Amino acid sequence: MKKISHRFLRLNLIRILSQSVFVGVIATTSLVSSVWLINSNAYAQNPPTVSSNEIISYAKTMLTMEPLRQQAFDEIKKMIGSKEVPQIVCNDKNSFNSLPNKAKDIAVNYCQRYQKVVEDNGMTIERFNRITLEVQNSEDLKRQIYNTLLRLQKNPES
Incomplete structure (x- = not known):
């Protein structure tokens, strides 16, 4: 009986942690990319679909960052x-102004690292930001990314 309860508790914890990571990552991604979008080109009313490779790259970036x-x-x-x-x-740059110098350095380093991780995962910042916007408006895409995050957390090699 203890073994069943332990498994149930473990599965619930994994699910809760996965959901928390997903929500935190989406929120962070939205904040980080909001100004990057201002500098990117506008795209048509119907944005291009997101490929399975892009979903994997997006999820890997989120898990890394x-x-x-x-x-x-x-x-x-x-x-x-x-x-x-x-x-x-x-x-x-104005969003950094209220930070002390050392904190400003940490924020700049984080932003540079974020951009590098996006690019290392085979995406441009512009495409990453477009997907972020689409995730906010598409339950189906949100579910696909969530499932990919779960799969990658269970098996990082996939």
Whole structure:
């Protein structure tokens, strides 16, 4: 009986953690990419479909960057103390202004790393941002990315 309860608890924890990571990653991705979108070209009313390879690249980027985002946020939070961490938008230099110099360096480093990880996963920033927008408007795409995140967490080699 304990073995069944343990498995059930473990599966619930995995599901809850996966959902938390997914929500956090989508929120972070939205913040990071919001200004990048301003600089990207407009696209047609019906955006192009997202291929399975793009879904995998997008999910891999999100999984790579989420722990780095948390680390950067924690480091900045420690530096600014009890004040709330301001919204940091990578392509908006003004969003860095209220940060102390060392915290500003952490934010800049994070943004540079984010762009590199996107590119290392075979995407352009513009395409990554378009997918981010589409995820916000498409339950089907959101589900596909969520399932890909789960699969990659279970088997990172796939």
